[in-house]
Amino acid sequence: MGLGESAFVTKISGTSTILCQLNGTRIALSHDAAKNILVEPLVSRSAPPAMPTVSLSSLAVGSSATVREFPKSGAAFLRLREMGLLAGTRITLIRTAPLGDPIEIKVRGYHLTLRKSEADHVLVEKTE
Amino acid sequence: MALPAHISPAATPAASSRTPTYAVVGNPNCGKSTLFNALTGLKQKVGNYPGVTVEKKVGTTYSQHGQPITVIDLPGTYSLAARSPDEAVTRDVLLGRRADTPMPDRILCILDATNLERNLYLLHQILDLGRPVIVVLNMMDLAAQAGLNIRVARLEHELGVPVIPCEAVHGKGLVELRVAMSRLEVPLARHAWDVPAAIAPAVSELQASLVANDGKSPLIARAEALLLLTDQDSVRVAGSVPLHAKTHEILQAWQKRWEGEGTDWAATLVNSRYDAIGTIAAEVVLAAGETGPTRSDKIDAVVTHPIWGWAILGAIMTAMFVSIFTLAEYPMNFIDEHVAALADFVKSSMAEGDLRDLITDGAIAGVGGVIIFLPQILILFFFIGLLESTGYMARAAFIMDRLMSRVGLNGKSFIPLLSSYACAIPGIMATRTIEQPKDRLVTILVAPLMSCSARLPVYLLMIAALVPGDRVPVMTKVGIMLAMYALGTFGAFGFAWLFKRTLLRGAPPLMIMELPPYHFPRFRDVLLHMVERGWIFLRRAGTVILAISIVLWFLSAYPKFPDATASEQLAQSFAGRAGHVLEPVIEPLGFNWQVGIGLISSFAAREVFVSTMGVVFNAESDEEDTTPLRDAMLNAQWPDGSPLFTPLTCISLMVFYVFAMQCISTIAIVRRETNSWRWPLFQIGYMTGTAWIVSFIVYQAGRALGFQ
Numbered sequence: 001m002g003l004g005e006s007a008f009v010t011k012i013s014g015t016s017t018i019l020c021q022l023n024g025t026r027i028a029l030s031h032d033a034a035k036n037i038l039v040e041p042l043v044s045r046s047a048p049p050a051m052p053t054v055s056l057s058s059l060a061v062g063s064s065a066t067v068r069e070f071p072k073s074g075a076a077f078l079r080l081r082e083m084g085l086l087a088g089t090r091i092t093l094i095r096t097a098p099l100g101d102p103i104e105i106k107v108r109g110y111h112l113t114l115r116k117s118e119a120d121h122v123l124v125e126k127t128e
Numbered sequence: 129m130a131l132p133a134h135i136s137p138a139a140t141p142a143a144s145s146r147t148p149t150y151a152v153v154g155n156p157n158c159g160k161s162t163l164f165n166a167l168t169g170l171k172q173k174v175g176n177y178p179g180v181t182v183e184k185k186v187g188t189t190y191s192q193h194g195q196p197i198t199v200i201d202l203p204g205t206y207s208l209a210a211r212s213p214d215e216a217v218t219r220d221v222l223l224g225r226r227a228d229t230p231m232p233d234r235i236l237c238i239l240d241a242t243n244l245e246r247n248l249y250l251l252h253q254i255l256d257l258g259r260p261v262i263v264v265l266n267m268m269d270l271a272a273q274a275g276l277n278i279r280v281a282r283l284e285h286e287l288g289v290p291v292i293p294c295e296a297v298h299g300k301g302l303v304e305l306r307v308a309m310s311r312l313e314v315p316l317a318r319h320a321w322d323v324p325a326a327i328a329p330a331v332s333e334l335q336a337s338l339v340a341n342d343g344k345s346p347l348i349a350r351a352e353a354l355l356l357l358t359d360q361d362s363v364r365v366a367g368s369v370p371l372h373a374k375t376h377e378i379l380q381a382w383q384k385r386w387e388g389e390g391t392d393w394a395a396t397l398v399n400s401r402y403d404a405i406g407t408i409a410a411e412v413v414l415a416a417g418e419t420g421p422t423r424s425d426k427i428d429a430v431v432t433h434p435i436w437g438w439a440i441l442g443a444i445m446t447a448m449f450v451s452i453f454t455l456a457e458y459p460m461n462f463i464d465e466h467v468a469a470l471a472d473f474v475k476s477s478m479a480e481g482d483l484r485d486l487i488t489d490g491a492i493a494g495v496g497g498v499i500i501f502l503p504q505i506l507i508l509f510f511f512i513g514l515l516e517s518t519g520y521m522a523r524a525a526f527i528m529d530r531l532m533s534r535v536g537l538n539g540k541s542f543i544p545l546l547s548s549y550a551c552a553i554p555g556i557m558a559t560r561t562i563e564q565p566k567d568r569l570v571t572i573l574v575a576p577l578m579s580c581s582a583r584l585p586v587y588l589l590m591i592a593a594l595v596p597g598d599r600v601p602v603m604t605k606v607g608i609m610l611a612m613y614a615l616g617t618f619g620a621f622g623f624a625w626l627f628k629r630t631l632l633r634g635a636p637p638l639m640i641m642e643l644p645p646y647h648f649p650r651f652r653d654v655l656l657h658m659v660e661r662g663w664i665f666l667r668r669a670g671t672v673i674l675a676i677s678i679v680l681w682f683l684s685a686y687p688k689f690p691d692a693t694a695s696e697q698l699a700q701s702f703a704g705r706a707g708h709v710l711e712p713v714i715e716p717l718g719f720n721w722q723v724g725i726g727l728i729s730s731f732a733a734r735e736v737f738v739s740t741m742g743v744v745f746n747a748e749s750d751e752e753d754t755t756p757l758r759d760a761m762l763n764a765q766w767p768d769g770s771p772l773f774t775p776l777t778c779i780s781l782m783v784f785y786v787f788a789m790q791c792i793s794t795i796a797i798v799r800r801e802t803n804s805w806r807w808p809l810f811q812i813g814y815m816t817g818t819a820w821i822v823s824f825i826v827y828q829a830g831r832a833l834g835f836q
Binding site: 070072075076078079080081082083084086087094095097098099100101102104108109110111112113114115118 | 206207209211242243244245246249358359392394395398399402425428432433434437438526527528529530531533539635638639640641642643644
């Protein structure tokens, strides 16, 4: 089916069934089958974004986005990561505080606040 | 309850002769305290972890056979990779790194069913430990409301540990939980997951070192290795056993290497965990699709509204203060009468003499003067607990954060500082919610500058002396009062800014905070919390106050002059002499030795100034009518005949009281909350020093400008 050695494959989603994109077609693999296929990850984790990335702090209220880039270091960012804000995570900007800072986002089913100074460093890609 | 086939029982350590100890862990806002209270009720003890300003909460619950089980409530945390002392304690207790708290036999991990993924992160780390774990899936009712259908049996299968669905608020699931906790054997988690290849060699090396050099068991060593990679052991607290130097060397070597290669090792690990969690969540949580705005969303739209939000905040603040100044009246009068009755009783039943005076005028008067504030303090604890329980507290922090961060503080400092307008003690005790120690300390240090209710009698007396008669409109008096409050507030924020810039310089506080859904306050939890805090205050402040009250009594009663009037006795006692000694220091502020005596006596409590002045000037007064005292004061003179209480002196005295630290109850509580005498003493120093300087400036500048 085209999944030979040196084939280029992109994983689209993977829970108990792995869905991947290969040469323009989509293939579904069971978890057990996929376990036996060894791949070498390429450097960029995701395909080039369909829309330009903007900083989280510049999102409009009510809009949703997917996190694309996240700073590597910094105590704040590690903590944010541990709380579920990772590359590929979907978030929604709920509101900004009446005085302008901090902002409130919805991520993984709960509401989180963070300062604009932190949100500046988080790059997201707007969805819809 | 038969064990499902896939869960294999494993022997727990030989603890069959006693019941196992449980540690309760979970995210903040997952209902952990409610569950802990439901399990242990009043059988709780609050202490301190030795050497750390983190509270140790231990309670007793009962197994289904009636045997006592010890339960430790560990501070809530989002991850075992600690970022604050509270989280470090949770991590250390679970890893068995604290000498004063043995590793608990079993772990009770509470998950909030409404946002399972984030909660599973902590559980994922805990399962690494390979210890017996029981999972409590709390807030099932809220999950159902949010349209989430959680397959509990599936979750049990995926995790390999018992999962008990609960609604701690309504008491549902507690019976099943007790049964699970009473089991002779609780399975160890079947928790096999592959550490990402990029960091696997580092994990192995660290694990090996932890086993060889720190004497850990292999599973705990692996868990600890993973944690070290996430937090680098950056937060260490007193009382926790440090790791071997070799282990640290290995960690540093790997970090350097990764930095050179550009590997984002921390993200790799966290991503790997969330990938595993995502897989589980996809199997277990069935969402009923996008639901509309929840009730919490609708409330938040109003609460954080640019106009309505402020109105609501103002309304809540007003309600708090009004209830303190009115509701508290009744119990305060009650206490007043009974303390006086007790003193009379002692007076009539004991023989005349020093011991009797010690008891009535020293101990009873001193302690009574503090207990009379208990109603106000309890009401404040109740309000703060109520705000916390409904979820509003987080919104208040969210709204005020911008203002607070201007001085380097966090929005969470707002409510503690606000409460200090009534009484600094509940405010200082409420700073526990501030995670970073430096920010918490700064808030504690400046809280007493917010003019508390004890200063009111002094302000009122001074204003009466300052602008006697009805010639002056009420608004002037109100204006002066407000000016004093404003002065205190600016002082607090000014010093906060200064401390965060100099003494307690640190990174600007993070404002990464969860906004939990609103819910109806859990009154049992609030009341339990209030009683617990009140008891801590009585125990702590009570002992210190008793000692100091007796000392102060002694200073004013000795040496004895049996034939002197009260005023003369006071003038010639040690306190009086101290007043004379103090005079040169306070003369530039416009005060004489008589005022000096007042300052000394109000070191214990500010409002004592009024009654002391009454004795000094031979004019008894009561709360409603300060006229006799006021007149006596206005007639007081310096040796050269000039009036003592000129308007300028009155203002100078008020300003002194705005800044000076004159409350041993507060000092006792600051001692408790900071775990040392250094900070309370520093607080006395900087506040009283500032009081002198500002008072000096006010008085001398006034003189220079030609005022009297």
